[in-house]
Amino acid sequence: MDSKVVKGEYLSDGFGSVVMEIEESEKVKVLDYMERAERVFSITLSLFDDRKYIGPYMLFSDGEWLWPSHYVYYLNKNGLKSFDSAFYSHIKNKDFDVGLLSSEDRKMIGVFIERCLLNVK
Numbered sequence: 001m002d003s004k005v006v007k008g009e010y011l012s013d014g015f016g017s018v019v020m021e022i023e024e025s026e027k028v029k030v031l032d033y034m035e036r037a038e039r040v041f042s043i044t045l046s047l048f049d050d051r052k053y054i055g056p057y058m059l060f061s062d063g064e065w066l067w068p069s070h071y072v073y074y075l076n077k078n079g080l081k082s083f084d085s086a087f088y089s090h091i092k093n094k095d096f097d098v099g100l101l102s103s104e105d106r107k108m109i110g111v112f113i114e115r116c117l118l119n120v121k
Helices: 024-036 070-078 085-093 103-117
Strands: 008-010 038-049 052-061 065-068
Touching: 024 070, 024 085, 038 070, 038 103, 052 070, 052 103, 065 070
Parallel strands: 008 065
Antiparallel strands: 038 052, 052 065
16 A cells, blocks of 8 residues: 555554654543544454454544554554654644544545555556
């Protein structure tokens, strides 16, 4: 999958190449931001962690970054010891205000997801 999405990035499983540890005082703000973003895609695929149901597979976006729903689960479970520093800077610069997606953002995200599903470069 391309790393660029819409205007920004797709959070990879490794959370990018430059990682940082988020301070405990910021953890709630980061997780809240990720949970308040708009759901832009979902499928009827159930996710599990050691037989514990996590939820359905969904993608969320703030119009610049895109991330899967299970990231919030694992960040809650394992902490924010390995977090993408560019994504953190992005949401901190927005003062942790996720905002709303524009119709143009939704359209661009839809095209990106469609291209990924069809494996079109």
